[in-house]
Amino acid sequence: MSDAAPTGGDAPQTLGGLGEAGILDDIFASLTTTDAVLVGPGDDTALLATSGRVLATTDTMVRGRDWLDEWSSAHDVGMKVVVQNLADLAAMGGVGTGLLVTLVAPGSLPAQWARELTAGVAEVSAATGVPVIGGDLSSSDGAVMVSVTALGELPGGGDPVLRSGASAGQDVAVSGSLGRSAAGLEILRRGDVGWWPPTEHAATAAEWVAYHCRPDPDLTQGPVAASAGATAMLDVSDGLVRDGTRIATASGLRIDLDEEVLARLAGAYEPVLGGRMALDCVLSGGEEHSLLATFPVGAAPAGWTVVGRTSATGPAGPGVWWRGERATGGGWDHFGG
Amino acid sequence: MSDAAPTGGDAPQTLGGLGEAGILDDIFASLTTTDAVLVGPGDDTALLATSGRVLATTDTMVRGRDWLDEWSSAHDVGMKVVVQNLADLAAMGGVGTGLLVTLVAPGSLPAQWARELTAGVAEVSAATGVPVIGGDLSSSDGAVMVSVTALGELPGGGDPVLRSGASAGQDVAVSGSLGRSAAGLEILRRGDVGWWPPTEHAATAAEWVAYHCRPDPDLTQGPVAASAGATAMLDVSDGLVRDGTRIATASGLRIDLDEEVLARLAGAYEPVLGGRMALDCVLSGGEEHSLLATFPVGAAPAGWTVVGRTSATGPAGPGVWWRGERATGGGWDHFGG
8 A cells, every 4th residue: 555656747657556456457458358268357266168177387577587678668578478378388289278467566667567568468368369367466665577377278188298208219309499589688688788780680680689578489389299299398498408408307318419400590690699609599598489399200390490319318317418418507597506 | 597695604595506496396395286186397387187167366475565574484475375365266166276386586585485485385285185286486686476376176066156146135244254364463563563462362362463474264165155055255355345345346236234243243353452443353354365255145154154235236336335334445455546
């Protein structure tokens, strides 16, 4: 209640001025729904029809840690946090059926920021047909945080594609780009110290930045991969090496990355970022949300890129190998480590 | 990564020192599971068996706003945030089937705090048989926040009890206490200025404080009320008047509160807190999480207390009436209002 800010004159409207009910009215207006939503926002809980099983995942973004206001608009944040969650569903072979959206913010936050956040959420919701079925608003002393829970299902009643199902002698393939989000982040970082890409690369670099702020991986590839016989899958959120290591560890395997293919992918970033950073983006760049999966040899769907091969674990144990050596580190750990 | 704190010597272990993987191992160790959990924590998403519909709700607690470290332990917070969510499921007539738990905290947070939080979550999880099926860890620059999403189902395939189903001429009843959490909070506030209850009331007041920090409403009354024919229901999270107004508004009714009954309930607090504060606790005290429901006259289950009666809306529109006048305000709005 101490957050209630004066809103007289031409002062911009704040969350505190709008009040909780006003904010909720704003947020839930204009959101799409589906026949599966038996009870939507506004009661104690939502009620969603399911096919007998429900996928559930949650992912959070924190201002100053997961985004900077200088680089990302509220609309960007709304889109990105939903995409991150839907990518986790896709990585099981699933599709979204409902979203719960939580905003924690101080009363002094401009109401316009919350509206733009909602517009970003609504844009992905409409594009993917996954409705917002509920959420929560809480006040903070300054921190701004957006947390989403995504519910989903497995089309056709199939089995989920776990991280642990890969076998030796299988292809390791990626559904889309690698390193694009990290390249965009690097452009933003260099921009902060006054460096901008050469004119002939400006448009390309701007696309990387856009992908960093609003990633739009083709998440329909999750169910496609499951149908094609993917044996293990996740989405690239912490970098190819780190996420590849998760599959290797869960499946008890060694993964050898294909140097030639990855060097070719890095070639796209090299003229702008230099060779070393370009390769770093491809091997360690996070927040890409392309899908990384293992398949019987030759079974990866059209459009996927084979980036490695699994084999039985030797004395060195499971892990990812690059140029004949175990690849470690890279990627992002929220708490060091 | 900048959160990685030095942990040499006898310095207490921090989240930063433990690292994300270590924290997750800690948190998911020793948690219970059920047959319905087809995929638990550790993959991209959880997969939960359902009866064809799933209830979903989410609620968040923020340090400094929803709890103070001086008054609430991490164990308290873990218990309370889960109970709040399960109360929302109960208020639909449902029971929990799975929890997703998100912790946002700075790397400098003592790892012991996170472990105690987990112990609190685990205690309610074990007591209610609702497993933790997933979650998220994110770093902040200082804010500490715990967000829970609870999934559930309606026993016996019944219909959810909405807020909008009450009719004129029905009983308004509450499943348990009113004002106990608020009375406990008031004791804590007065303690801060050096006031403590008289010795003969010390034990009772301590129980109120315990209920404020670790509410344990009988949530089995949700399905019991649904079976008994509850026409509308919610849990008392923002106070009797405010939550009653929600039912009145959603159902298009007037609710007249029973002065005699509520004065009797307030009598429990009066010797310690005085008459005015005692009545405030009963009418406006939040975080009680008792269930408030409407029933055909006489149909409220054993143990419930009838606290009012519904009637058709007059010219003044829907709302809650107390002593012949419309009751407004009271209760808690996260953003003023």
